[in-house]
Amino acid sequence: MIKDQITNLKNEAIGQVLEANDLKTLEEIRSKFLGRSGKINELTKEIPKLKPEDRGSIGKLINETKQTIEEVLSQSQEKLGGKKEEWFDLTLPGKKPEIGHLHLVTQTINEITDIFAKIGFKRVRYPEVEWDWYAFGGLNFPENHPARDEWETYFIANLNSPKYGRGLLTPHTSSGQLREMEAQKPPLRMLNIAKCYRRQSDISHATMFYQFEGLVVDEGINITHLKGTLDYFFKQFFGPERKARIRPYHFQFTEPSFEVDVSCSGCLGTGKTASGEICRVCKEGWLEIGGAGMVHPNVLRNGGIDPEKYTGFAFGWGVERVLMMKYGIGDIRLLFEGDLRFLNQF
Numbered sequence: 001m002i003k004d005q006i007t008n009l010k011n012e013a014i015g016q017v018l019e020a021n022d023l024k025t026l027e028e029i030r031s032k033f034l035g036r037s038g039k040i041n042e043l044t045k046e047i048p049k050l051k052p053e054d055r056g057s058i059g060k061l062i063n064e065t066k067q068t069i070e071e072v073l074s075q076s077q078e079k080l081g082g083k084k085e086e087w088f089d090l091t092l093p094g095k096k097p098e099i100g101h102l103h104l105v106t107q108t109i110n111e112i113t114d115i116f117a118k119i120g121f122k123r124v125r126y127p128e129v130e131w132d133w134y135a136f137g138g139l140n141f142p143e144n145h146p147a148r149d150e151w152e153t154y155f156i157a158n159l160n161s162p163k164y165g166r167g168l169l170t171p172h173t174s175s176g177q178l179r180e181m182e183a184q185k186p187p188l189r190m191l192n193i194a195k196c197y198r199r200q201s202d203i204s205h206a207t208m209f210y211q212f213e214g215l216v217v218d219e220g221i222n223i224t225h226l227k228g229t230l231d232y233f234f235k236q237f238f239g240p241e242r243k244a245r246i247r248p249y250h251f252q253f254t255e256p257s258f259e260v261d262v263s264c265s266g267c268l269g270t271g272k273t274a275s276g277e278i279c280r281v282c283k284e285g286w287l288e289i290g291g292a293g294m295v296h297p298n299v300l301r302n303g304g305i306d307p308e309k310y311t312g313f314a315f316g317w318g319v320e321r322v323l324m325m326k327y328g329i330g331d332i333r334l335l336f337e338g339d340l341r342f343l344n345q346f
Contacts, residue, residue: 002043002046002050002058003058003061005043006043006061006062006065007065009033009039009040009043009065010065010069013029013033013039013069013072014068014069014072016029017029017069017072017073017076018076020076020080021080022080023080026073026076026077026080029073030073031090031091033069034066034069034070034089035089035090035091036089036091036092037091040062040065040066040069043062044059044062047059047062101346103343104323104327104335104343104346105210105320105323105335107346108319108322108323108326109193109210109212109319111237112193112212112237112319112322113191113193115232115236115237116191116233117191119189119229119232120189121189121190121191121214122189122190122191123191123192123193124176124180124190124191124192125192125193125194126170126173126175126176126179126180126192126194127170128169128170128194128195128197129156129159129167129169129170130167130168130169130170130175131161131164131165131166131167131168132148132164132165132166132167132168133161133163133164133165133178134164134170134175134178134179135153135168135170135171135172135174135175137164137165138178138299138302138303139174139175139177139178139252139253139299139302140253140296140298140299141253142252145252147171151199152171152198152199153168153169153171153197153198153199154168154169154171154197154198154199155167155168156168156169169197170194170196171196171197171198172196172211172213172316173192173193173194173196173211173212173213173316174213174253174314174316176190176192176194176213176215177190177192177213177215177253177295177299177303177314178299178302178303180192180215180303181217181300181303181304181305182303182304185304185305186217186218186219186305186310186312187216187217187218187219188215188216188217188218188312189215189216190213190214190215190216191212191213191214192212192213192215193210193211193212193213193319194210194211195208195209195210196208196209196210196211203330203331203332203333204321204324204331204332205332206332206333206336209319209320209332210318210319210320211316211317212316212317212319213314213315213316214229214313214314214315214316215295215312215314216229216312216313216314217295217300217305217310217312218310218311219309219311220311221294221310221311221312221313222294222311223246223256223294223313225313226246226258226292226293226294226313226315227244227246229313229315230244230246230260230292230315231243231244234262237322237326238262238265238325238326241263241268242262242263242265242268243262243263243269244260244261244262244263245260245261245263245286246258246260246261246292247259247261249291249293251291251293252296253293253295253296253299253314254291254293254294254295254296254313254314255294255296255297256293256294257291257292257293257294258291258292258293259288259290259291260288260289260290260291260292260315260317261286261287261288261289262286262287262289262325263285263287264285264286264287265325265328267279267285268285269285269286270285271283271285287325289317289321289322289325290315290316290317290318290321291315291317292313292314292315293313293314293315294311294312294313295311295312295313295314300312320332320335323335
């Protein structure tokens with residue numbers, strides 16, 4: 001019975017094609033017999049209802065019929081002056097455009113936030129347009145410190161406060177320390193991630209960049225807590241085999257202060273390759289990543305916290321710096337140029 005239907009359908013289609021006098025009619029015939037809701041598809045839906053031993057032969061016959069109709073349509077289309085091209089079913093749904101992904105900097109900010117959230121750090125945000133007091137004065141910077149020079153910091157014209165000094169674009173997220181201390185009392189576990197602005201521009205520095213600042217203030221906080229936090233972050237962000245190292249340094253708002261290094265991904269801190277040669281990435285086993293230290297007593301006082309009762313530590317590094325070290329990116333400008341050939345890799 002269904003074989004007769006298929007044969008009749010093929011003859012009907014061929015007859016209509018041969019009688020067609022224009023391309024529009026041919027397209028109507030194509031849709032009628034070969035479209036998504038066409039007669040061929042209607043017959044195909046009947047195959048599951050057949051006996052198992054008949055399904056194969058009927059399916060083959062339907063495909064042969066479909067091919068025959070397509071060939072007759074193509075031949076008639078050529079005769080009527082139409083272009084010979086692969087047939088396209090206009091009733092098919094369109095292809096959805098590709099959806100992009102978050103920028104690499106945003107991905108890294110989210111990753112950093114998640115890592116510190118697991119050990120109780122609260123994400124905060126403070127103003128990008130800041131006062132001198134929060135960026136410098138309250139952080140123990142003297143009036144003549146080079147960072148307060150107009151060649152280092154972007155000061156804003158005609159923006160002044162009798163209490164807090166000149167307005168500026170915040171040069172570091174450390175300005176959030178005082179604001180966090182003013183907002184609540186210890187215990188504090190703050191993670192401040194924000195844009196910062198400095199007069200620096202080369203392959204490793206940008207005039208606008210992102211920085212993340214960690215601050216912990218509580219009773220009994222000491223350097224071992226700082227070192228443990230640094231080790232935890234590096235293992236989570238760079239990998240379980242990586243380690244942190246701290247070296248004595250000087251920052252105005254911490255005492256003691258440290259430069260923080262992370263073990264090299266190439267030699268894992270040995271400074272040498274497997275063959276015994278000097279590591280070309282780090283030369284000595286470690287890579288400098290940023291600064292950290294114990295919060296200076298003067299900063300605690302300026303934030304309204306008693307340094308005789310509470311101590312704390314702080315650290316601050318560039319988001320771009322840590323992601324460049326993680327992925328081996330050698331030029332910070334690649335992160336801001338919007339080149340899809342680069343961004344699609346991440």
